[in-house]
Amino acid sequence: MPVTKHVRYIQRFIWLYFWLLIFEGVLRKWLLPGLSVPLLIVRDPVLLLAYFYAFRCQLLPDNRFTRSTLALALLSFPAGLVATVYTDFSNISVVLFGLRTNFLHLPLIFLIPKVFDRTDVLRFGRVVLLLALPMALLMAAQFAVGPEAFLNRGAGEDASQIISVFGRIRPAGTFSFVNGTSLFFALSTAFLLYGFLQPGVYSRPLLTAAGFALPIALAVSGSRSTILGVALVFAAMFVGLLLQPRLARGAVRVALFIGFAGLSLSFLPTFNEALNVTTTRLELASTAEGGLAQRFIGSYQDTFNGLLSVPLLGYGLGMGTNAGAALLGLKGRFLLAEAEWPRVVRESGPILGFGYILLRLAIAVWMGKLALRCVSTGNLLPLLLFAACGLNIISGQFGQPTSLGFAVFGGGLCLAAMRVPVVLESYESSAGRQLSTR
Template identity: 40%
Template sequence: MESTLKKLVWLYVILLIFEGSLRKWVLPSLANPLLIVRDPVALAIYTAAFFTGRFPRNGFLVAIAVLAVCSVIASFIAGQDNMWVMIYGLRINYGHLPLIWVIAKVLTREDVERLGSFLLIIALPMTVLMVAQFHAPMGAWINRGVGDDAGGQIFGADGKIRPPGFFSFITGPQLFYPLVAAFFLHQISGHRRLWLPLLLACGLAIVIALPVSISRTVMLATGIVGIAFFCCLPFTGGGVNLIRALLLVAIVGVGVSFLPVFQEGIRVFMMRWDTAAIGNDGDAWGSIMGRIMGNFTQPFYWAANAPFFGDGIGVGSNVGSRLLAGQIGFLLVEDEWGKVFLELGPVLGGAFLFLRVAIVFSLARLALRALFTARDNLPVLLLSACAIPIAQNQWAPPTILGFAVLGGGLVLASLNDEEAEDDELAVEDEDEIEVESAEEEPEIEPAPGATPPTLA
């Protein structure tokens, strides 16, 4: 059953990466049902974990259960009685969240590094596909959106869409490449698992994808992982690791600078950057900082103006909009924290957001402890890739939700001490051997007429 659990986790990851391809190209007529294609897998993981005793028990899961029940009650009080909208809202906020701790119970450190190598290899065809989408016309088949929509992708610059790769939209690369970069930087810092030329090719793929994506979020999110990596260097082996890392980064940087596709990607990316600057009085960085600050300040406005019990869970999602208004859109607001306050109200919404932030702080405490005590940078690197998706990003898009829970689960699973687990198993085996030996030891009966021995 344990191997079945691991296979289900792998299936969840594979569907997370390729569900967009299913919705765009393979089964476009089933684009809407495939939106929740990972839900049955998540339920299967929960079921298998429960029956094998691997379903975790902690305060976070109790809080999730309590908040879910309160969300249903608040929705009924608010007058939102559409059960499908309510169920979909519960799915977004609470349905996949326990996977963070289930993944940590199922995967070992070895499994995490093996999964990281898999994602690094996937980055190669992902980047090749993004380059092809980058060069193809906006209306080309390869650039279609979900449901075979000819105009379903987001415009970038210079007549090009923001290439989503295997994903449905650019939100996929925004979360995929920071996570892959975390594994790449971990491997070049002295924990290499892939053949060095293959690892360098993966690094090239990551660097090429950044400008080709025409997405400032991809660039900045991956940059955060890079900053975390350099901050960890003093605690992970000092000069040797620093020299090795800088050398490999230099090789990747020099190699990619000669590629025409990288140079063109930089040109188009800077066009997108300049467009953002024009829309913000010539200050592109100001537009980014304004968006970041707005994500933290606007929710307080919505919290102050939201109904006490909110408008009902699920109302602010696109699916909720379709079910309630007959069209896709935002019935409430687009930013996540504002949506949460308007759906759940200031008290319950604040409690849910506090839970998300508390999860990040809990992961950070454990990751930093591993960095300082075990000189292990992988948990910190993984956390730098998933902290913002867990705490702040929208969870209604399935891809963002999937990477948030996967990233959190990998942070915890990377902390698993496999050697300690092996030692415990070895002790259990020794105990079993001793018990079996005692059971198999024959009893010696005294010979007829002999006097039994006595204690002196």
């Protein structure tokens, strides 16, 4: 079978991975709620098939990051099995899920740029922008109806969404939980801003629809994470403007349009109500939990709380995930920690845990450097995409499948947008070499 046919198969599987990422919540909430737990890994067979064909045509990523991922996986699995001996709860099924959570999907970051380039990334962007307005309108409908409505079902039978304030929920759109809409609109914002900064890439009607979707989604979200994700992408745009002042005219178009969209929507009573609910929710959250910065820093500081009492090999790989808790008959609980870094360290112990954290940090730092370098050549898209996924790669909750999916898929798009499908091989041969283009 020709190599080109293998590549087409890989591309199709990655597209299927994307569609399942967007709509797996529909399956888990509305169509097949009784199969909600098995559907947590619905993307895994698709991913494995992509890896299989990548192996067949010698495109399986082989670089310092994937080798480190494999080495940590090979060490973490037996360590997790040993931990089951002295941990009352942990078992081999939980360890296997933890192995899958931490390691299986990471190589996809480096496979995507081997089979896609910047043109393909822009196609993904067009689809994301097409989905933005329907997603925002679905969120608005979920906001308008009560918590017990069919639209606001959670993943699984008799599950519901998180309450915001005034009896309203935090809309999850097509996703299982609200974090999906947060990550989706960060990605949508990256393509939206790029479309305004580079006229002609996307049509005006498409940008207009997606531009109106953004303030609607922010207003009804009731989520600080959604606001933070969008804000990071805007911050990346301003960094790009500092490095490429010629893009200032596009930034003015962005500001004028967002202002116009916000002003137009302010005449709608529902939009104003949603804005009031979200503002109140943010104020109450700041009072009860501290400001966003305090909560953000606190999630990292918690990594070191009680560190000396954590066993050398941890309490058991996978135990800190919600799915791991469900496998142990303790559904809906965080057994070790809610934040990602504390979970990783308490699951795998200080040595393997911090090794895994450093791996994710190294991937993000390296990717960020390449994205910044691309700005100097006039390509701002990688930096915008990195802003949408970088923090998620560093400390996103990989135990939550949607968070994991957006981290690796967004990272892959970021590298593919650099128009260098073999960027890692170039990096391996000369770490300091100037990033080349296709």
